[in-house]
Amino acid sequence: MTEFAVVVSAGSFQRDSPGAVRFPHRWTEQGVTVEADFTGAHLLHLSAAGCVLNDLYREASGLKIPIAGVRVTAHGDFDRGTWESTGITYRVELDSSATAAELAVLLARVDEIAEIPRAIRAGAPVSREASNAASNGGAL
Template sequence: MKISASVKSAFQLHEVTVETENKVKPISISPKPEGFGSSINGGELLFLSLATCFCNDLYREASKRNMKIDSVQVIVSGEFGSEGEPAKNITYEVDVKANDHSDAEIWDLIKTVDKLAEIHNTLRQGINVELKKSRL
């Protein structure tokens, strides 16, 4: 599955799109109040990626088990230090409401998804990020 993300930024302009398998979706993120850059920082988006991945994977795996999920809340937090330092102490909490299922069934689903979540596994393994000369 080919995925990409794009940011186009100028004064009072901040256009964000994501794309999966040639399906482009815009995301509304306003520019900073001073007009340049994003009002949301990369750390916030990274943590949102973790929360989104877990949430989507939870629904996927619940469906495989014929579990009806009523609601999910995922909260990801961590710390960033000085410029250039990677994040540390990243943790997340998950609250799943599934009235037709026991706490043990829900916890088993959560633990399974924790092992399968692709964004989590990418960060846990570490991966090279390569700068390429612009083709734009």
């Protein structure tokens, strides 16, 4: 069973569930809703799902594909011994009057260019920057 599922929704797919948080969004007038727990694992998956949602709106605009709503669900798990990701899977639901062929082109394009999924697939390095030790709530 996979864990750490997140959902980002916009337009006709927005959610009003008690756990959904609404954020402003440059591509939609009503913003987006996010359903995710606040853990590092969920935030990793949320970054991929949010990037895909953003890029769907951006690329659809350029391709003149109308979008009434988008829902992106992302999930994955971690090896409990090493806490390395076992991978992320995302699913897209679109509300659009475009043809199936047009939507297939859009989905393929976004899967190829979405920045966060590309960075994760490439294995981006992450490092901690050294800082002066501080106490009483200061930065370390």
